[in-house]
Amino acid sequence: MQVRIAVAYHSGYGHTAKQAEAVAAGAGKVADTEVSLVSVAELNDELWATLAEADAIVFGSPTYMGGSSAAFRAFVEATSGVWQQQQWKDKIAAGFTNSGSMSGDKLHTLVNMALVAAQHGMIWVGLSEFSGWNSSTGTPEDVNRLGGWLGAMAQSNVDASPEEAPGDADLRTAEVLGRRVAEVAHVHALGRAAKPEAANA
Numbered sequence: 001m002q003v004r005i006a007v008a009y010h011s012g013y014g015h016t017a018k019q020a021e022a023v024a025a026g027a028g029k030v031a032d033t034e035v036s037l038v039s040v041a042e043l044n045d046e047l048w049a050t051l052a053e054a055d056a057i058v059f060g061s062p063t064y065m066g067g068s069s070a071a072f073r074a075f076v077e078a079t080s081g082v083w084q085q086q087q088w089k090d091k092i093a094a095g096f097t098n099s100g101s102m103s104g105d106k107l108h109t110l111v112n113m114a115l116v117a118a119q120h121g122m123i124w125v126g127l128s129e130f131s132g133w134n135s136s137t138g139t140p141e142d143v144n145r146l147g148g149w150l151g152a153m154a155q156s157n158v159d160a161s162p163e164e165a166p167g168d169a170d171l172r173t174a175e176v177l178g179r180r181v182a183e184v185a186h187v188h189a190l191g192r193a194a195k196p197e198a199a200n201a
């Protein structure tokens with residue numbers, strides 16, 4: 001069974017775009033998975049059609065001033081039409097964010113994404129990796145080095161180019177999230193096919 005994953009992201013300066021590419025790469029590693037990487041900077045018909053067809057949507061935004069970027073927020077507000085039609089109900093959802101500081105209040109951005117997904121009746125998938133870099137044997141190269149579970153977190157030094165940051169560990173963390181979303185989307189699609197009455201409950 002073919003499953004479609006859409007990675008819907010905004011990136012002001014290109015760093016979160018690298019994280020989005022890593023999420024898409026991870027999802028693409030799961031067999032029978034079609035992945036679309038879509039910027040929400042432009043709210044056009046093609047974007048809405050891609051998201052309508054997706055089995056799972058992974059939301060991505062940089063953290064700006066303790067929350068998502070204004071462009072991502074504009075996209076979120078524009079989903080109220082989709083919400084009215086309940087178009088995204090029962091789709092799988094997940095999220096990722098990137099910011100300059102180690103914490104940088106990234107969690108708030110992810111919490112808001114999860115809340116938006118809940119409003120849409122979507123099914124949120126977090127990260128299942130243990131947190132890395134939190135013991136004497138841990139290193140900054142560990143997957144999930146920033147220790148978040150609601151979604152994938154990444155950190156980019158504010159004077160680093162998108163070629164330099166986010167670093168490899170955070171990109172691998174993003175890849176793990178993409179892969180997990182695709183795997184869950186497959187399980188969900190198979191379950192719906194086997195028990196269609198449950199899908200309409």
Ligand SMILES: Cc1cc2nc3c(=O)[nH]c(=O)nc-3n(C[C@H](O)[C@H](O)[C@H](O)COP(=O)(O)O)c2cc1C
Pocket residue numbers: 010011012013014015016017062063064065066067098099100101102103104105156157158
């Ligand atoms: C307007 C603005 C607000 C920012 N606010 C935060 C913040 O709250 N926390 C933080 O850690 N970094 C903050 N940063 C740094 C960005 O999150 C960081 O540079 C990130 O890599 C930008 O991602 P992008 O290249 O995808 O836009 C901010 C940057 C800008 C431009």
